[in-house]
Amino acid sequence: MTTASKSASRALDRELLAVVFAIVAGGFLVFGAGFANSAALHDAGHDSRHSMAFPCH
Structure with missing residues (x-):
């Protein structure tokens, strides 16, 4: 095997x-x-998805 292929x-x-x-x-x-x-973890992820225009519901 050559150096380039490696x-x-x-x-x-x-x-x-x-x-x-x-x-x-x-x-x-x-x-x-x-x-x-966890409601706090879910809400943080949910808000992040909405801020990036990710449809989640």
Whole structure:
């Protein structure tokens, strides 16, 4: 394997890791705040979604 292909492979690995992290973090924010039992946490997430024009109901 050449140096260029190793470098490209590492870049792809980093991009994939970033995509997976973004999906997990985004899912936690949307569903964690949306289904939280704590009224304060739910209200904070709910207000944040409205401020970004995210339809939640």
